[in-house]
Amino acid sequence: MTLTIIGAGAMAQALADGLKDRYRLEFVVRDLSKVDNLRELYSISLLDNLDITGKNIILAVKPYALKSVASNLKGEANSLYSILAGTALNALRDNINAKSYIRTMPNVSAKFGASTTVITGDKSKKDEAIEIFSSIGDTFWVDSEKEIDIATSIAGSGPALLCLVAEAMMDGLVKEGMKRVDAIDITNSLFKGFAPLILSNHPAIIKDSVMSPAGTTAAAYSALEEGAVRNSFIKAVTKAFEVTQK
Ligand SMILES: NC(=O)c1ccc[n+]([C@@H]2O[C@H](COP(=O)([O-])OP(=O)(O)OC[C@H]3O[C@@H](n4cnc5c(N)ncnc54)[C@H](OP(=O)(O)O)[C@@H]3O)[C@@H](O)[C@H]2O)c1
Secondary structure, eight states: OEEEEEOOSHHHHHHHHHHTTTSEEEEEESOGGGOGGGTTTSEEEESSSEEOTTOEEEEOSOGGGHHHHHTTEESOEEEEEEOOTTOOHHHHHHHSOEEEEEEEEOOGGGGGTOEEEEEEEOGGGHHHHHHHHGGGEEEEEOSSHHHHHHHIIIIITHHHHHHHHHHHHHHHHHHTTOOHHHHHHHHHHHHHHHHHHHHHSOHHHHHHHHOOTTOHHHHHHHHHHHTTHHHHHHHHHHHHHHHHTO
16 A cells, blocks of 8 residues: 655654555655655655545644645545644545545654554544554554544643653752753653553552652652642643644
């Protein structure tokens, strides 16, 4: 199968890295001078009155570019896979002709083959969509657009939220006197080791297993509860979801 990727930014190139061994890829861009690095590997066309008839498209431009991109396309695609945040299936249908439409929400870890990608849309394309996007990490099919919009806060924005946690941990270590370089290395190592740990059990059970009476973890945990960190994360999901509904 050939996949036609429209846009060649960070996500498009991360996707291509994961997909290139399994699919034939072609890029469509508005400015050929920006994609010299892709020329050796892929065929590249200019986004200018492009006939998309029968093509399987991955739309990877910024959400605000949808109308402008659509005005440069003609014909009816076979499938349209969109990675545009907060852009509803109806908006895709209103702008680009295709036999079927799929929305996906990957994240920036795609460049390490470790995206968390939530997917919804035309059920007849569910297996194909999961196969395509599993080349950049884990995939999760949900049955409604509401669910993909809710999941965007964690699947899409999650890396940025965890960066805030990581940076705060580093700053805490520095505040008490550690060298910045050690604070960074120690915190990064924590995140690396935490990935297999969180998969092994429920977070509350892991937490209980390491919290000794009157110990360091209990003291630190209490400080976080005082700062309403738990509620702040719950609110963060709500706020991000609200943005997708505008
Ligand atoms: N980054 C993430 O973590 C993430 C996560 C989930 C979903 N997404 C979604 O992925 C999409 C792309 O994000 P990105 O981070 O890859 O952005 P990016 O690196 O800025 O790339 C955007 C691409 O879109 C092209 N583009 C912008 N306006 C265009 C127009 N009017 N016509 C044609 N091409 C146009 C850009 O071309 P030029 O270089 O010529 O400007 C560039 O190739 C967005 O819709 C975003 O919502 C991103």
